[in-house]
Amino acid sequence: MYMLxxxxxxxxxxxxxxxxxxTTWTPYLPxxxxxxxxxxxxxxxxxxxxxxxxxxxFQSSNFNLAENIGEGDSxxxxxxxxxxxxYRIMKSHGVGFDEARALWTQKSFRKAGIGADGLPNDxxxxxxxxx
Numbered sequence: 001m002y003m004l005x006x007x008x009x010x011x012x013x014x015x016x017x018x019x020x021x022x023t024t025w026t027p028y029l030p031x032x033x034x035x036x037x038x039x040x041x042x043x044x045x046x047x048x049x050x051x052x053x054x055x056x057x058f059q060s061s062n063f064n065l066a067e068n069i070g071e072g073d074s075x076x077x078x079x080x081x082x083x084x085x086x087y088r089i090m091k092s093h094g095v096g097f098d099e100a101r102a103l104w105t106q107k108s109f110r111k112a113g114i115g116a117d118g119l120p121n122d123x124x125x126x127x128x129x130x131x
Contacts, residue, residue: 060098
């Protein structure tokens with residue numbers, strides 16, 4: 001009985017420690033595990049409008065949605081999958097919207113085989129100019 005209580009108490013202490021320090025160790029996890037962990041914390045509206053995007057914090061001085069709202073833009077708002085990824089980066093890295101959006105764009109470029117200079121990483125690429 002004491003052994004069971006000891007195991008339970010130890011697991012509660014370790015679990016509490018991991019929960020309290022999650023912002024320091026979760027960025028080192030693979031993306032799939034980060035998605036699994038942070039998917040429960042993502043509280044984004046299911047219907048996407050520019051007004052919901054502004055209320056969720058997806059706006060900055062460099063990325064202003066006020067014109068879209070003021071003009072009565074009928075589009076559905078920002079991409080839901082992209083917003084979730086940017087939100088996860090904001091929470092896991094502790095950065096603002098602009099920096100999280102830049103990190104997400106760089107990651108998307110790397111996945112698509114595009115270099116930091118904006119050119120494809122194709123070895124057969126031919127350009128007429130300095131590289």
